[in-house]
Amino acid sequence: MFGLLMVAVTNVIHAQVPADTLQEKIISLDGRLNALDERVALNESDLGKLTKIKVSGYIQAQYEYYQGGLVKPNDPVSTFFVRRARIKVTYEAADGIRFVLQPDFATGNLSLKDAYAVAYLPKLKTLTLWVGQFNRPNYEVEYSSSQREVFERSRLIRTIYPGEREVGAKLEFKPLAVPLKLQLAMLNGNFKGIEQLDVDSRKDVMARAVYSFKFPGQNIGIDVGAHGYFGGLMAKTKYVSDYENKMDSVDANVGTYLDKKWGGVEVQAFFDLWGGLALKGEYIAGRNAYPGDSKSNPYKTREFSGYYAYLIKNIGKKNQFVTRLDYFDPNTKLSGDAAGKDVFYTTLTFAWQFYLNENIRLSLNYGIPKNETNTTYPDDIKDNVFGIRMQAKF
């Protein structure tokens, strides 16, 4: 009997030992699980910070062949080069607040393209404030080079908005209920790609408004807009070449502001016609001023006008045919021999895009500029350019 009791007690003890062990194991595992939870929470917090950083960019490697008029004797008529090599880093600090930095590492052109901060104004999520170096508010300027269907912007835009960017502050208003965009910028007004400080005390102002009409039944969208530039350039020498290219050299010229004032209208129409079809155009006219430093290189004031018009046809999902006509007259007051070097240009560009995949685009581009002829330029300059480009975008 005693023996049986001992066996029973031993069995009970043996049965309890695994239960205790199990309890210990549960406690131990619970502790480890809690520790893992903490580590996961920590990692998630770190990863959360990383997801605020977005890196994108593109590289455009191309080959260009130039007609003789563009190169000096014995200089090469063709070259390989990297047109753009940009990395854009965006940090989303909070909902509606972001910082953007975009350097360009293109051949012989290491430069800072974008460096700005954008913030929603408190309680007005439709109004954003931009400060720093950013694109001027204009359609062709703001249309990304990685998406643009021809290699370069029109001569008009390249002349009046050199380097595309400006340094200053901008307000952008996009109401929720209306398909409208309003932009108002205050800028240094002298950016050419490298300058960053203002050369005079007066700031230039730009304003732009765009309204989008939609006709969903017909799959048509039409954006219409206008923009204006209101600025000036202070003459720091007395030598100023006026609108008719006549030298004015009175002492009173020093310190006067030369007009930089123009206005433009734009339209972009999109149709779903056996694939996408877009017609885009803009006309700008006004007065511009160019800096100088001496009698031989005076300040210049010019009345100008110009336009560009694109026709873009998507063919299937991967191909695009593009043609653009652009015109720029840098001095509308004078023509023929009186215009001297200020001749007008009409440029016809044909391009073809092939989207190999979402990252790679191959492009052919042929630009045919035609200049006004006069005694300075008796013939059309042989300045056609053919190019092949591969763009890798990420």
Place this chain on the structure above:
Amino acid sequence: MKKNGILLSIVLIPVILTGFAFMQQTRITVKGSDTMVILAQRWAEIYMKNNPAVAIQVTGGGSGVGIAALINGTTDIATSSRPIKSTEVEKLKERYNTLGVQIPCAKDGITIFLNESNKVKELTLKQLSDIYQAKITNWQQVGGEDASIKLYGRENSSGTYSFFKDEVIKGDYAASCQTLPGTAAVVNAVKKDKYGIGYGGAAYAAGVKHCVVRKDDKTPGSLPTAENIAKNEYPITRYLYLYMRNKPTGETKKYVDWILGPEGQKIITEVGYFPVK
């Protein structure tokens, strides 16, 4: 020799024909809304059964992911539980020179999920907004137990996330809201959490309690039933969409027409959503 030739032909012809048929198979890719993924899969299964020459590949990822894939050219159809954003339309314009084609294909009521043991039965839109902005943090403040409210929601790539943010919260989500990948995960979390609250499509709402939602204090509450959603009486009703780059043609058009036809619309009801026709 002649016999061998005939035998070879008998073997080769079906192989060639099969190969040819395979080459002829039209592939349609559908990507986007997690809310719609079950519905899109059911549509695809049944359509492919009746149309073997068409292969339809369906994946989720969220409405934002689907529309991004449409812009990148990696999907033919994007499913979305929210309307396309103006920034996304701009990208379509830039790349394809179209505005995209929007087709409302089903209706859905965003269901508010509560744990079955939760005493709270109904909430107003204002209370929901305050709960998800952490202005209301205890169930007692809305007639429940004295316990902290645990918030569950979707990831920001989700159309449901955006819709709920824009139409219900009308502000920012509280930092304490735990984001989960898919409505099924939200349902599962609320099922396990006595003090949890979540939201998502009605089709996923098994095992949790549906909360009655009131537009305001004066309006009677309603549940996301077919009748209430059809009459727009349920306050959090939305359309579910198909998006394409261009007007659909060929097999894609046939498929979209079928979805909008009686057979496709019937499947919507079977899955738990509500037809538009």
